[in-house]
Amino acid sequence: xxxxxxxxxxxxxxxxxxxxxxxxxxxxxxxxxxxxxxxxxxxxxxxxxxxxxxxxxxxxxxxxxxxxxxxxxxxxxxxxxxxxxxxxxxxxxxxxxxxxxxxxxxxxxxxxxxxxxxxxxxxxxxxxxxxxxxxxxxxxxxxxxxxxxxxxxxxxxxxxxxxxxxxxxxxxxxxxxxxxxxxxxxxxxxxxxxxxxxxxxxxxxxxxxxxxxxxxxxxxxxxxxxxxxxxxxxxxxxxxxxxxxxxxxxxxxxx
Numbered sequence: 001x002x003x004x005x006x007x008x009x010x011x012x013x014x015x016x017x018x019x020x021x022x023x024x025x026x027x028x029x030x031x032x033x034x035x036x037x038x039x040x041x042x043x044x045x046x047x048x049x050x051x052x053x054x055x056x057x058x059x060x061x062x063x064x065x066x067x068x069x070x071x072x073x074x075x076x077x078x079x080x081x082x083x084x085x086x087x088x089x090x091x092x093x094x095x096x097x098x099x100x101x102x103x104x105x106x107x108x109x110x111x112x113x114x115x116x117x118x119x120x121x122x123x124x125x126x127x128x129x130x131x132x133x134x135x136x137x138x139x140x141x142x143x144x145x146x147x148x149x150x151x152x153x154x155x156x157x158x159x160x161x162x163x164x165x166x167x168x169x170x171x172x173x174x175x176x177x178x179x180x181x182x183x184x185x186x187x188x189x190x191x192x193x194x195x196x197x198x199x200x201x202x203x204x205x206x207x208x209x210x211x212x213x214x215x216x217x218x219x220x221x222x223x224x225x226x227x228x229x230x231x232x233x234x235x236x237x238x239x240x241x242x243x244x245x246x247x248x249x250x251x252x253x254x255x
Contacts, residue, residue, distance in 0.1 A: 040095070043102045050105040054098075061097045065090035107199045114141035117158035117189045120201040121145055129205070130221060135228070136171060138163070144171055148221055150210035152183040161188050161195065178223045183211065 048054050066086040073082015103123070110116040118133040129149040136144040142159030144167060155171055157164035168186045175184050185208060188195045196204045212220065 040098070043098060047098070047102045047105040050108050051101050054101055054105075057097055057101060058094045062090040062094040065093045104199070111198060115143055115158060116198060117143075117145050117156050117201065120198055121147060121156065121205070123202050124149075124205060136167065138167065142167060144168065146224075147205055148217065148224065149205075149208075150212050150217065151185060151205075151208035152211055153179065153220065153224070154185045154187065154205055154208065156196075156201065156205075157186070157188040161190055161192060164188055175224070175227065178227045179220065182216075182220055 044054070051057075066083070066089075069086020069089060070079060070083045073079035073086070076082065106119060110119050115134055115137075118131075121131045121133065124131060124147065129147055132146045132148075134143040135146045138159075140160065140163060142157070142163050144164075145156040145158060147154040147156065153175055155168060155175070157168050168188070172184050172186055187201070187204060189198055189201055191197055
């Protein structure tokens with residue numbers, strides 16, 4: 001009898017925990033916790049704020065595919081099956097179109113925002129790439145993102161191209177000191193000559209030639225972890241740096 005009571009209590013506890021988890025996911029701000037329909041709904045709402053033509057693209061895509069399915073059905077004498085297949089494939093095609101337009105709208109939304117390079121790099125396959133955004137950030141909000149994968153190490157400059165040149169050179173030399181021959185690729189995100197546009201940055205990284213296997217990638221990540229640990233842990237004071245030595249001496253004396 002006691003076992004039966006304990007079993008009931010355990011079942012009730014598990015049921016309550018499952019309910020609490022569902023409620024937490026329902027109210028979560030993290031898209032990973034949302035169900036499929038909520039993800040689609042939120043993607044549509046956010047994309048429509050930037051893309052005024054979204055509805056027409058979705059309806060047009062669905063309509064074209066549905067009519068194509070109906071046409072094939074009429075040609076083969078099975079128009080009902082053709083219509084059904086056309087409708088189903090039309091929904092699938094519309095979802096693909098939504099994904100494409102959402103990605104495009106995301107680039108538009110974040111274009112020009114400091115650190116926006118994290119957006120396209122965050123779309124890389126996490127099973128193949130390790131992305132570490134803003135490993136270096138300056139007071140002018142220029143930053144460098146790091147990607148590790150089969151091509152080696154990729155350092156992506158995000159900010160003013162003139163200032164990033166010396167910053168990338170410094171970081172490249174620093175990384176090469178621990179990578180022992182592993183290639184360090186560099187790129188500057190931007191619209192100018194020799195730069196990589198934001199909407200093409202993901203493909204640029206993915207198209208780099210693969211040179212490392214999984215064991216070598218793990219070794220590179222281990223070396224980079226050691227490199228990051230060597231960075232100074234001294235906190236940077238908030239606000240602008242003193243412009244003269246007199247101000248510095250006063251700060252050091254605590255006056």
